[in-house]
Amino acid sequence: MKQSNLDALGWDSWFEEQAGYCCDSTASVARVAAVDRDQVLLLNEIGPFRAKLSGKYLYESVSSAELPGVGDWVCVVKSEADQFGQVHGILKRKTHLRRKAVGETVKYQMIAANVDFVIIVQSCHYDFNLKRLERYLVMVREGGAMPYILLTKTDLVSSEELAAQLAEILAAGITAPVFTLSNVTREGIADLKGVLAPGKTYCFVGSSGVGKSTIINSLVGHDVHETKAVSSTGEGRHTTVRRELMILENGAMVIDNPGMREFAVLGAEGGIDESYSDIVGLASQCRFSDCLHTNEPGCAVRKAVAAGEIDASHYENFLKLRKESEFNQMSYVEKRKKDKDFGKFIKSAKKDLEDD
Ligand SMILES: Nc1nc2c(ncn2[C@@H]2O[C@H](COP(=O)(O)OP(=O)(O)O)[C@@H](O)[C@H]2O)c(=O)[nH]1
Ligand SMILES: [Mg+2]
Numbered sequence: 564m565k566q567s568n569l570d571a572l573g574w575d576s577w578f579e580e581q582a583g584y585c586c587d588s589t590a591s592v593a594r595v596a597a598v599d600r601d602q603v604l605l606l607n608e609i610g611p612f613r614a615k616l617s618g619k620y621l622y623e624s625v626s627s628a629e630l631p632g633v634g635d636w637v638c639v640v641k642s643e644a645d646q647f648g649q650v651h652g653i654l655k656r657k658t659h660l661r662r663k664a665v666g667e668t669v670k671y672q673m674i675a676a677n678v679d680f681v682i683i684v685q686s687c688h689y690d691f692n693l694k695r696l697e698r699y700l701v702m703v704r705e706g707g708a709m710p711y712i713l714l715t716k717t718d719l720v721s722s723e724e725l726a727a728q729l730a731e732i733l734a735a736g737i738t739a740p741v742f743t744l745s746n747v748t749r750e751g752i753a754d755l756k757g758v759l760a761p762g763k764t765y766c767f768v769g770s771s772g773v774g775k776s777t778i779i780n781s782l783v784g785h786d787v788h789e790t791k792a793v794s795s796t797g798e799g800r801h802t803t804v805r806r807e808l809m810i811l812e813n814g815a816m817v818i819d820n821p822g823m824r825e826f827a828v829l830g831a832e833g834g835i836d837e838s839y840s841d842i843v844g845l846a847s848q849c850r851f852s853d854c855l856h857t858n859e860p861g862c863a864v865r866k867a868v869a870a871g872e873i874d875a876s877h878y879e880n881f882l883k884l885r886k887e888s889e890f891n892q893m894s895y896v897e898k899r900k901k902d903k904d905f906g907k908f909i910k911s912a913k914k915d916l917e918d919d
């Protein structure tokens with residue numbers, strides 16, 4: 564297998580060896596740029612193409628961790644006719660980024676695979692939280708990647724406030740390199756850009772709303788995601804719908820992330836998402852402590868909405884984002900099970916097996 568121009572995508576002799584264990588001679592390798600339900604967007608030396616997971620592989624994978632995630636290298640067989648691929652397996656991961664998932668069936672949720680550096684993003688405006696930063700650092704180190712810390716929205720705080728946050732990081736003994744930037748004044752963007760090396764993969768993580776997509780847009784040079792500006796704080800709001808690996812002009816690869824975990828445990832650990840602090844604040848007055856603010860009796864949030872104290876569209880946005888977050892925390896298999904046609908899918912997968 565000659566795949567030398569895959570180097571630009573992060574391929575090296577270590578993966579070459581893994582491919583030997585996993586891909587047969589009919590298969591080639593490609594890197595996962597995005598996952599959409601049962602399809603993946605792959606990159607190889609020729610360019611992007613789509614592929615499905617083979618029914619057999621899907622059926623035999625018991626946990627979501629065995630299924631391809633963004634950044635994974637996979638063995639794929641490409642059809643001559645339509646250039647569509649069938650994924651037969653994933654190569655062993657050099658590094659992984661995953662978080663402990665809530666719930667019983669999913670132990671870990673994959674964020675990205677084969678990432679060289681994880682850029683932990685916090686906004687110095689309301690979002691900065693040392694404890695959460697430390698948890699992210701542990702997560703990064705456990706997966707074998709190198710951490711960078713990035714404080715955003717420096718335009719919204721005084722230089723004293725920023726200095727105090729930097730001092731806190733130092734005092735905690737954190738040795739990861741720290742970058743600061745403002746997407747508004749663009750101060751600090753060049754410094755970050757300067758460390759992104761060709762052929763290396765960088766994954767951005769952090770709470771929703773801290774500016775990850777904005778930075779990536781400016782690194783890529785054009786808008787890659789839809790941006791929605793709606794926020795009382797004037798900072799706007801934007802939702803990343805899926806995780807995607809993108810290649811910058813200089814050859815560095817970046818992965819954006821929906822900041823979801825924080826959202827799911829909204830209220831459980833301070834300094835989360837300032838945009839919904841009004842709803843989170845009211846939740847403690849709901850009759851039930853686990854109130855979902857949808858149709859529970861004695862819900863203080865819905866009462867406030869009905870009274871016009873909380874904007875109805877703001878509330879709907881909250882529900883929508885929460886739903887998105889729950890969906891993102893489900894394993895691949897669980898998502899399939901949610902699918903209406905999951906039964907049909909299992910039947911056809913079984914049939915594929917019998918046909919083999
Ligand atoms: N004032 C200010 N606003 C920012 C900055 N970076 C991003 N924003 C705004 O913050 C909102 C959320 O940014 P986004 O990139 O979507 O955050 P993400 O959820 O982490 O991807 C957007 O409306 C941005 O315009 C910044 O450096 N300063
Ligand atoms: Mg985003």
Ligand SMILES: [Zn+2]
Nearest residue numbers: 849854856862
């Ligand atoms: Zn409620």
